Amino acid sequence: MNARDDLVRQIPNLRAFAVSLSGNSEKADDLVQEALMKAWSSIEMFEPGTNMRAWLFTILRNVYYSEFRRKRREVEDADGKMAANLATHPEQIGHLDLVDFRAALAKLAPDQREALVLVGASGFSYEEAAEICGCAVGTVKSRVNRARAKLSELLALQSSNEYGPDHYNRAVVDTRKP
Amino acid sequence: MTEPTHDSGGDDDPMQDLIGRQLRLMYDSVLSEPIPESIIDLLAKLDSIPVPEDTNGEGDAEHQ
Numbered sequence: 001m002n003a004r005d006d007l008v009r010q011i012p013n014l015r016a017f018a019v020s021l022s023g024n025s026e027k028a029d030d031l032v033q034e035a036l037m038k039a040w041s042s043i044e045m046f047e048p049g050t051n052m053r054a055w056l057f058t059i060l061r062n063v064y065y066s067e068f069r070r071k072r073r074e075v076e077d078a079d080g081k082m083a084a085n086l087a088t089h090p091e092q093i094g095h096l097d098l099v100d101f102r103a104a105l106a107k108l109a110p111d112q113r114e115a116l117v118l119v120g121a122s123g124f125s126y127e128e129a130a131e132i133c134g135c136a137v138g139t140v141k142s143r144v145n146r147a148r149a150k151l152s153e154l155l156a157l158q159s160s161n162e163y164g165p166d167h168y169n170r171a172v173v174d175t176r177k178p
Numbered sequence: 179m180t181e182p183t184h185d186s187g188g189d190d191d192p193m194q195d196l197i198g199r200q201l202r203l204m205y206d207s208v209l210s211e212p213i214p215e216s217i218i219d220l221l222a223k224l225d226s227i228p229v230p231e232d233t234n235g236e237g238d239a240e241h242q
Contacts (some may be wrong), residue, residue, distance in 0.1 A: 011213055011217065012208070012209045012210075012211070012213070012228070013209065014210070014211075015208050015213075016206075016208040016209045018203045019204075019208045020204070020205060020208075024210075028208075029214055029216060029217065032217060033216065033217060033220050036217070036220060036221070036224070037224070040224045040240065049210065071186075091211070101197075101200040101201075101204065102204060105201075105204075116201065117201070118185065119185035120185050120198060120201050121201050121202050121204075121205035121206075122204070122205070125183045125184050126182070126183055126184065126185070127183065145186060148194060148197060151197050152193045152194070152197065155193065155196070155197070156193065
């Protein structure tokens, strides 16, 4: 498989990462397009046989952060927009729980959110995530831990405020049914 | 090597299990979407730009 085919194969993952970072499907696709253009124009820099997904993710996050610095206010307002913009999949999990989760995710600092997504959803090891983020492995681990702790706090607080303290316990028990 | 290399997903903490599941659900839902028109169009445009043919070096063992 040549580099170009490899690149195209990674597009769904690139989109998923972009959505997790930006919280907004439209913005995510803009990010993906910019990243693809940059990747394409520097495809010769890609070393065949190395991790295309990691390479693309690195490019995308650089695009995201340079946009992010310019449009800080938009990100701080991501909360309500995020919940409104993303489709939900009720299925086994209550509608409100997934919306709550996404809203909570949007509240995390971007570096914590991306660390969690990289190791918890995109399938990277801590080391790979560290390379993508340009930081130490220990930094990735502590960001992931802080992300998880913060989410835990936000989700428990949110559900007990709205539904009483047993709500999240019930949701957790329900989703654990085989 | 006892140092974990991958996220363990919170082991048996129900809240962390929930977080892990929600995260993957959210991520996977985008993963399974078809690629939007706008990106397909972009790829077509990029394709018309000459690119070094095979940067891979090895032969194409699989086509498509």
